[in-house]
Amino acid sequence: MPVDLSVDLAGVRLRSPVVTASGCFASGREVSEFMDLKMFGAVVVKSMTLEPWPGKPTPRMAETPSGMLNAIGLQNYGVDHFLQVDLPWLNRAEVPVIASIAGNTVQEFIYVAERLRDAPGVIALEVNISCPNLEDRNNMFAHDAKATATVIASVRRAATVPIFAKLSPNVTSLTEIAGAALDSGAQGISLINTVFGMAIDIRTARPKLAGVIGGLSGPAIRPIAVRAVFEVHKAFPHVPIIGMGGIMNHEDAIEFVLAGATAVALGTANFINPSSGAEVVKGLQRYLIERGIGSLSAMRGRVKVEG
Amino acid sequence: MPVDLSVDLAGVRLRSPVVTASGCFASGREVSEFMDLKMFGAVVVKSMTLEPWPGKPTPRMAETPSGMLNAIGLQNYGVDHFLQVDLPWLNRAEVPVIASIAGNTVQEFIYVAERLRDAPGVIALEVNISCPNLEDRNNMFAHDAKATATVIASVRRAATVPIFAKLSPNVTSLTEIAGAALDSGAQGISLINTVFGMAIDIRTARPKLAGVIGGLSGPAIRPIAVRAVFEVHKAFPHVPIIGMGGIMNHEDAIEFVLAGATAVALGTANFINPSSGAEVVKGLQRYLIERGIGSLSAMRGRVKVEG
Amino acid sequence: MIQQTAQILSHKKVGDEYFLLTIVAPEIADQAMPGQFVHVLPRKDANFILRRPFSIYKVNRRGEWAATIEIIFDIRGGGTAALAGMRPHDSLDVIGPIGRPFAIPKTRHSCLLVGGGIGAVPLIFLAEKLKAAGKRVDTLWGASRASRLLNPIDAKRAGTISVFATDDGSEGHHGQVTDLLPEMIERCGTEVIYACGPHGMMAAVSNMALKHRIPVQVATEAYMACGIGICMTCVQPVWSSQGDQIVHVRTCVDGPVFNGARVAWDAFAPKAGLAPAPPGN
Amino acid sequence: MIQQTAQILSHKKVGDEYFLLTIVAPEIADQAMPGQFVHVLPRKDANFILRRPFSIYKVNRRGEWAATIEIIFDIRGGGTAALAGMRPHDSLDVIGPIGRPFAIPKTRHSCLLVGGGIGAVPLIFLAEKLKAAGKRVDTLWGASRASRLLNPIDAKRAGTISVFATDDGSEGHHGQVTDLLPEMIERCGTEVIYACGPHGMMAAVSNMALKHRIPVQVATEAYMACGIGICMTCVQPVWSSQGDQIVHVRTCVDGPVFNGARVAWDAFAPKAGLAPAPPGN
Numbered sequence A, B: 001m002p003v004d005l006s007v008d009l010a011g012v013r014l015r016s017p018v019v020t021a022s023g024c025f026a027s028g029r030e031v032s033e034f035m036d037l038k039m040f041g042a043v044v045v046k047s048m049t050l051e052p053w054p055g056k057p058t059p060r061m062a063e064t065p066s067g068m069l070n071a072i073g074l075q076n077y078g079v080d081h082f083l084q085v086d087l088p089w090l091n092r093a094e095v096p097v098i099a100s101i102a103g104n105t106v107q108e109f110i111y112v113a114e115r116l117r118d119a120p121g122v123i124a125l126e127v128n129i130s131c132p133n134l135e136d137r138n139n140m141f142a143h144d145a146k147a148t149a150t151v152i153a154s155v156r157r158a159a160t161v162p163i164f165a166k167l168s169p170n171v172t173s174l175t176e177i178a179g180a181a182l183d184s185g186a187q188g189i190s191l192i193n194t195v196f197g198m199a200i201d202i203r204t205a206r207p208k209l210a211g212v213i214g215g216l217s218g219p220a221i222r223p224i225a226v227r228a229v230f231e232v233h234k235a236f237p238h239v240p241i242i243g244m245g246g247i248m249n250h251e252d253a254i255e256f257v258l259a260g261a262t263a264v265a266l267g268t269a270n271f272i273n274p275s276s277g278a279e280v281v282k283g284l285q286r287y288l289i290e291r292g293i294g295s296l297s298a299m300r301g302r303v304k305v306e307g
Numbered sequence C, D: 001m002i003q004q005t006a007q008i009l010s011h012k013k014v015g016d017e018y019f020l021l022t023i024v025a026p027e028i029a030d031q032a033m034p035g036q037f038v039h040v041l042p043r044k045d046a047n048f049i050l051r052r053p054f055s056i057y058k059v060n061r062r063g064e065w066a067a068t069i070e071i072i073f074d075i076r077g078g079g080t081a082a083l084a085g086m087r088p089h090d091s092l093d094v095i096g097p098i099g100r101p102f103a104i105p106k107t108r109h110s111c112l113l114v115g116g117g118i119g120a121v122p123l124i125f126l127a128e129k130l131k132a133a134g135k136r137v138d139t140l141w142g143a144s145r146a147s148r149l150l151n152p153i154d155a156k157r158a159g160t161i162s163v164f165a166t167d168d169g170s171e172g173h174h175g176q177v178t179d180l181l182p183e184m185i186e187r188c189g190t191e192v193i194y195a196c197g198p199h200g201m202m203a204a205v206s207n208m209a210l211k212h213r214i215p216v217q218v219a220t221e222a223y224m225a226c227g228i229g230i231c232m233t234c235v236q237p238v239w240s241s242q243g244d245q246i247v248h249v250r251t252c253v254d255g256p257v258f259n260g261a262r263v264a265w266d267a268f269a270p271k272a273g274l275a276p277a278p279p280g281n
């Protein structure tokens, strides 16, 4: 019995429900040495900005119990480098691309989105609003409903493809921010971005990250992410969700789908095992076949909860 | 060289900087079989309400990577039972007590605080505002600055001892909530309470907790807690902080002190090793002696961060 | 309760599905009673953090060795896998003995032990004690299949009359222990019933015992964090002594053995999670 | 780069402080060059999740065994402790060989290898290759104390002239390798320098080499997550080819070997964390 792993993301059909988490896959070239990128429904590339960003000093990562902290500072070569170098490579590899865009001002988001209009093979934009807003005392766009609405509405006007708002879990009400993004024209929600955290090396009394505060990822945050997906799906049942946060294998992926994810993204898993993507897809196939479930989508949001 | 582990919590001197985390120690009787409770600076007892609360159905706990989820529903026998049964026992054991109080309405907090006026050996109250507010669509008091201010101000008027506001990390701005609590008369801050999370048993498609969403604790959340303590201490350098979240040993405790904690609380650690308290205190003594550091307080907030 | 770092004396397979660990723990062995359990920490550096509870299977106070306890388990997940991987001389952090043991009847004589699968573990220990107390012991062992019956040879020897039932009929009666219970009670003139096994089985046995007006004790399981009474994660819904309300009682230290007639068998975890209310610890 | 589940062939202690693991990994061994490293996953069920990087110490393609690689390490934390606990026949998930190897000079002849402590590991492998290429090899080994010198016997044999320096004087010169560097360059007529060791030592060696107008290659370390070029955690500040700006280059795949003259040694992690700015991945 053939099983259907394809999913519909805001009108775009992905042959596989597994995508990459932005910033955890570069642009795919490196991992192509380990697995067939076609196993992914799409490659979500590292967030790109208008100009190249140098990123933060080192150390940029610290390991924590069942997780890791990172403070990269969005180092990237800029949207033009993406269009000239990375995208053509991805097109040749025949993998659909979701372009993650970032900026420190609304205008910067708009410029990047405009550069990406009609870019070949770019099936959607993911708007990384977990960025400091220079026009609002460095508050994260994603931490304020109004700022979120402004960025999303502006990108919506500039973009020619569906846009997903990538939410930060470090807020009181995820559904409020998700609602603001959706009302402003986002077709879907990606979550979660990393959880703020910090670690101190007691021998030196220094933060383990040069950036002091970083983002926590990996299995440690999975329960936080599952809850986030569950809440947002409950509030907006018809909105496609790309769920991520500590997914290491196909069973974790299924947990996210039951919670309400349409597709799942692998981030930290790629660092531990660069062939995770292929293994998760194969695991999902096996799981559905063994249980005679025809399609993964049928399991979406099916966690048994009263009322 | 004798080392000084004593700390000053809002004018109250604790002989030891290590206390228990509310709800992770019952009222101390059980653990007294494993260690001398006098090693603790104080025992923070399970949050008590006006009437006995039955708590939530089972399962109430699920293990997660380097952590655990719980949804107990504040099961407790009520403040009168505490005064008649638990407190006399703790008094005989000669351990200072910090009474954690909870409620679903401001009035309930007030009643409990009043019952505790002049209770022998109760050196402080910890106000657990991570409780659903029946008068505000079940929003957590701790998730709203105004509700926090109201509860704290009311308890302040009713109480005869210093009060600590126990904050929830599930907010956009911890410093905003901490500020509201301090402006309303809280003498100190306890943080962090558990991080919201959820886990699903994929074999049954049921939440692993009958309560569906629970609180994540243990080493997995340590980086989240260290960052929370760091932020609140930076914003309010003169305010005493009881830091907690995944502390398993004396090195973890020192990490919290460097981040800005005055005292540290052990929660989940007691479940894994009921003699954790004694081991952390001994570990701190050894650490200070080996390095010729006279007092733990000298290390408070000393993490090296520019500007 | 005692916490000690104990040494693994031996480690062997029991049948096709179970592992037996013999642990050198003199103080715990001295105090252990049937129905009690130990709470062990399989690894300190694992991705899981909590202890794992296991019923005490046997206690050996004699012999040239320091007194030992035995536990039997099958591999369910990370914790039992880690235990299965332990080697003699490895050390293990153990807390025990924990909880209320089975009560040995004073006046009543004829005891029927009803065990389901791995649930037989505490009953084997109990059978020994009951016989030492001069009681009559009969046993009724159930399992999904023959290989899930806990070493049938011992099990058979455990009772004056000893009967098996398997869901697939691969051993003994083709069906469930509850099919055979009434008849066993008749044949053995049973005056007290002890049960340990799956939730549904213990519920059914308790209800039948109630009908026959026979006292029944059950050794229950619950998901537990601390195992020593401080976290309130492990509670069971039990009828209050007045029988007027259901109270949440700790399985670890107030149980794991309960009066089967007092457990509110129908008040357990709903088929689905509740409508999500705001979490509260 | 190849990812494979490899078997541990042997495991032994080297001196008082180091462990040597021999790993059966034919494909990796075939491609391995001096300066490259392997990224290994010590355990899948540990409380830490990331791989650990180790320089390739030796490669053995001959012998009746399938080709093997060797790594040498000392116990620093959970990962190295887990590796130290591995037994022959245990299997290990290995990715390698990773990164840019040391370049073998075409025209220049006299090579000086400067190693600090465990930093000697890739240089031993390099010495072999250089000699095979008919180069002259001299060595200068430093460490905090004699016991931190990586197998002094091999080390001594590695160079035509081979000199030791220890901070505590317990072996060779009482002081640092950099005290002896100028004199060594004189004596050996050094034309190329290779260095691996602590950050400060590599910085000093690079600066001296620059003064003497001698090309220098360094094998650097960085905290790294993926090890394959996709996370950007492991970057080093390096001067751009135009030398007009500092760029962040990946240590794992663009390094770990760099031109010592290009590394911006002073641009590294500040003594304290920066004034906290909002985090960004």
Ligand SMILES: Cc1cc2nc3c(=O)[nH]c(=O)nc-3n(C[C@H](O)[C@H](O)[C@H](O)COP(=O)(O)OP(=O)(O)OC[C@H]3O[C@@H](n4cnc5c(N)ncnc54)[C@H](O)[C@@H]3O)c2cc1C
Binding pocket: B063, C037, C050, C051, C052, C053, C054, C055, C056, C071, C072, C073, C074, C075, C076, C077, C078, C079, C080, C081, C118, C121, C122, C220, C221, C222, C223, C224, C256
């Ligand atoms: C009082 C008591 C006595 C027990 N006696 C035995 C025994 O003699 N032999 C035996 O094989 N098993 C026994 N169990 C069940 C045993 O504790 C579980 O099989 C074990 O905890 C599974 O751990 P794991 O890491 O392999 O499984 P995982 O599923 O990975 O465990 C995840 C979490 O769930 C908990 N858990 C999983 N299954 C159970 C269960 N059935 N009951 C309670 N908690 C569970 C674990 O403790 C852990 O916290 C007993 C349980 C209790 C409460």
Ligand SMILES: Cc1cc2nc3c(=O)[nH]c(=O)nc-3n(C[C@H](O)[C@H](O)[C@H](O)COP(=O)(O)OP(=O)(O)OC[C@H]3O[C@@H](n4cnc5c(N)ncnc54)[C@H](O)[C@@H]3O)c2cc1C
Binding pocket: A063, D037, D050, D051, D052, D053, D054, D055, D056, D071, D072, D073, D074, D075, D076, D077, D078, D079, D080, D081, D118, D121, D220, D221, D222, D223, D224, D256
């Ligand atoms: C390219 C390269 C080659 C190396 N070669 C060797 C070698 O041949 N022999 C050897 O003994 N060590 C070598 N190291 C250092 C080695 O990787 C660390 O000692 C090891 O990762 C420590 O892991 P741990 O879990 O024991 O320590 P922990 O301190 O518990 O590790 C915590 C985290 O910090 C990282 N970390 C800790 N120390 C270092 C370090 N010095 N460099 C980079 N990351 C670190 C770990 O990888 C892990 O992510 C090399 C490092 C790099 C980058």
Ligand SMILES: Cc1cc2nc3c(=O)[nH]c(=O)nc-3n(C[C@H](O)[C@H](O)[C@H](O)COP(=O)(O)O)c2cc1C
Binding pocket: A021, A022, A023, A024, A046, A047, A070, A072, A074, A100, A128, A166, A191, A192, A193, A194, A216, A217, A218, A219, A221, A244, A245, A246, A247, A265, A266, A267, A268, A269, D231, D232, D233, D281
């Ligand atoms: C090293 C690293 C870099 C990241 N960079 C980005 C980024 O550029 N843009 C973004 O939206 N998310 C970024 N993230 C967040 C991930 O996309 C993902 O949301 C998060 O890591 C949780 O998933 P995981 O636990 O599977 O890693 C980054 C995460 C890590 C660990």
Ligand SMILES: Cc1cc2nc3c(=O)[nH]c(=O)nc-3n(C[C@H](O)[C@H](O)[C@H](O)COP(=O)(O)O)c2cc1C
Binding pocket: B021, B022, B023, B024, B046, B047, B070, B072, B074, B100, B128, B166, B191, B192, B193, B194, B216, B217, B218, B219, B221, B244, B245, B246, B247, B265, B266, B267, B268, B269, C231, C232, C233, C281
């Ligand atoms: C089982 C359990 C019950 C808890 N009950 C309470 C409580 O009643 N009141 C409260 O303020 N915090 C409660 N907490 C939160 C702890 O006090 C503490 O803030 C949190 O667990 C983080 O610390 P830890 O990681 O050391 O456990 C509870 C935590 C757990 C795990």
Ligand code: FES
Binding pocket: C223, C224, C225, C226, C227, C228, C229, C230, C231, C232, C233, C234, C235, C250, C251, C252, C253
């Ligand atoms: S397991 Fe903690 S109270 Fe029973």
Ligand code: FES
Binding pocket: D223, D224, D225, D226, D227, D228, D229, D230, D231, D232, D233, D234, D235, D250, D251, D252, D253
């Ligand atoms: S370690 Fe990930 S890019 Fe180098």
